[in-house]
Amino acid sequence: MNAEDQELRQIFLLECEELVTLAESSVETLRTAPTEDAIHALFRAVHSVKGGAGAFGLDRLASFAHVFETYMDLLRKGKATLDDAAVDLLFDGVDVLRQLSDEARDGEKASTQRYDAALEALRAAAGLEDDVAAKPPPADFDPMAEFEAQMAAAPAADEAPRRKFKIRFVPGPKMLEAGIDPLRILGVLKSLGDLQVEIAGQLPSLVDLDAQICAWSWTGTLETAAPQADLDDVRDMIDDLAVLEFEGEAPPPAPEPEKPATAATTAPAPKKHGAAPIAEPAKPRDKPVATVRVDVPKLERLGNMVGELIITQAFLARQASGLDPEAHRPLFRALDEMGQHIREVADAATSIRA
């Protein structure tokens, strides 16, 4: 592993610690006052750990997170019961995630006793056979076929109110290789309602083209009456192979909040044609640092996206490592710059969440 990969791995391990802390906090919430949000937050945290661990070759962590995530998926879909025993299992699972994360950071293999026990318990709870994860898919495996059939069989939701989402779909480099074709994902979204997309991205030249890596991405809108679960299912199908975001239609603007009491003591600004009073802008030197309120889930999403960037950067660096740096100087320069930018974004995101 070169120095840059090593640095990215360290950034991921820091991110991983934060994700495990977030997972612990979510499990604590599930014990005291269970909410769907806490279940989803825990699922996302474990999912992100799995994706990053896989990208950096942390196999034990990735395998464990995979089984953990499978169980969490049952919980969030209501296919498993969240009782005291389940919460105990989640605590054990998060403890082992912490242990594996520490192990990856310190390079000292921890005791396997807790790992084995928690893994076995999670596998049993998730209904996984012992060797499910190890079995390679058959050569003609088409992971999309069953999913498309399932989505086509879903009952129509014509009576439900239609919602309009902004969507962003960015396939990752391994998506096609995994048998998930962006065309078919867009086809499934289209089957859910009115899909309007714009394509972006530059194809490599024909000589350089690796058609099994999608060079395109899409933004647009989806107007649909489909239940949230259908959208979640599409995202689950993609797993960590792509970024697929549904951004809900912005609600109507909220009424202006009342001015804080202190505002009444300041001199009123002159009125213009009956418009509401506008506070006189403060002079720059008097202006405090501007702050905005941001929902915690949005910050979590930012963190997750940064994690995805780091993973993709690691993948690209690994792919490029087999090339001749002299012959591909512009590529390596761009990779260096991208790595620098990603590190800056990661630092900024971490400071926001601190």
Place this chain on the structure above:
Amino acid sequence: MGGDAAHATIELPATGDPITVAALKTELLERLAAGEGVRLDARHVAEPSTALIQTIEAGAAAFAEKTLSFGLLEPSDALCGAYETLGLFTALMSRIVMEV
């Protein structure tokens, strides 16, 4: 599309799987090297894929760069639908050629 007189016809595969897509890329590169324009007979495409359409589009750009002709003949409904789903319907329209 360029104004070359000679062109070859390549039949697009029914299914855009990795093997047939790789074969298409090879064939396009050979025609490009030979300085020949191409017509892609697209009437039998039943299961298009992103990889297939990426190859067609990269091919279109490569042939245009060398001012060689490049066109799609009678694209199947499946291929037209795939172009439309990907947001490339305008590109498709510019590729369709009529057989003379």
